[in-house]
Amino acid sequence: MKNMEFYDRLRTVPEEAKKPISAGRLRGFTDINPMWRIKALTELFGPCGIGWWYKITDKRMEGSGDELRAFVDIELYYVWEGKTSQPVVGTGGSSFLTMEKNGTYTSDECYKMALTDALSVAAKNLGVAADVYYAKDRDKYTTTDPEPRQIQQAPKPAPKPEMPPPPENPPGPREASDGYYYCDSCNQIINGFKDKNGTVWTPRDIVAASIAKYGGRQLCVACARNESKA
Numbered sequence: 540m541k542n543m544e545f546y547d548r549l550r551t552v553p554e555e556a557k558k559p560i561s562a563g564r565l566r567g568f569t570d571i572n573p574m575w576r577i578k579a580l581t582e583l584f585g586p587c588g589i590g591w592w593y594k595i596t597d598k599r600m601e602g603s604g605d606e607l608r609a610f611v612d613i614e615l616y617y618v619w620e621g622k623t624s625q626p627v628v629g630t631g632g633s634s635f636l637t638m639e640k641n642g643t644y645t646s647d648e649c650y651k652m653a654l655t656d657a658l659s660v661a662a663k664n665l666g667v668a669a670d671v672y673y674a675k676d677r678d679k680y681t682t683t684d685p686e687p688r689q690i691q692q693a694p695k696p697a698p699k700p701e702m703p704p705p706p707e708n709p710p711g712p713r714e715a716s717d718g719y720y721y722c723d724s725c726n727q728i729i730n731g732f733k734d735k736n737g738t739v740w741t742p743r744d745i746v747a748a749s750i751a752k753y754g755g756r757q758l759c760v761a762c763a764r765n766e767s768k769a
């Protein structure tokens with residue numbers, strides 16, 4: 540087998556499986572239909588469970604900073620020329636804020652999305668959708684890591700001399716077209732968090748509290764804290 544055989548056969552994503560992300564922090568990136576990935580693996584290796592399969596090796600909920608995220612680790616296996624591969628590992632994450640659209644948080648949905656993500660990460664090692672990932676030299680998953688986001692952060696605006704007067708009719712929570720709430724100050728997605736009493740705040744809770752407290756402005760937890768200190 541040639542070294543690039545899988546990679547070359549899995550790298551190209553058909554146009555119909557690609558969806559440009561047109562709003563929010565991931566604007567300009569491409570969403571890949573998860574079902575295409577399954578089809579690509581099945582075409583090459585055979586049906587899931589026979590030609591390829593995965594095992595979930597861990598699932599956990601982690602808070603990092605003000606965020607609460609579900610993580611799933613998997614091992615992907617495939618059979619090639621009668622031999623079962625070594626595990627191809629992948630870790631996927633999903634922020635529970637993505638569940639916030641319907642006002643309820645279900646960890647089940649979160650884990651499902653983290654699993655899809657984990658499969659995309661493992662499959663990427665075989666070259667699945669390589670052209671999409673390589674073209675941008677980074678991908679949707681890596682941009683959600685804290686480090687690149689730091690780099691993307693806009694410089695902090697100079698502190699305003701005084702607070703603008705609250706609008707007469709404070710606006711309600713403003714949800715962007717991608718379903719997220721964005722901070723008026725730092726433009727980052729507002730994530731849910733768990734406070735020190737263990738109470739879980741959904742992004743919508745945070746936005747509602749911020750609007751009430753900061754004259755109609757929707758602020759992330761970090762910016763709201765800075766605001767209180769100032």
Ligand SMILES: [Zn+2]
Pocket residue numbers: 722723724725726727758759760761762763
């Ligand atoms: Zn902010």
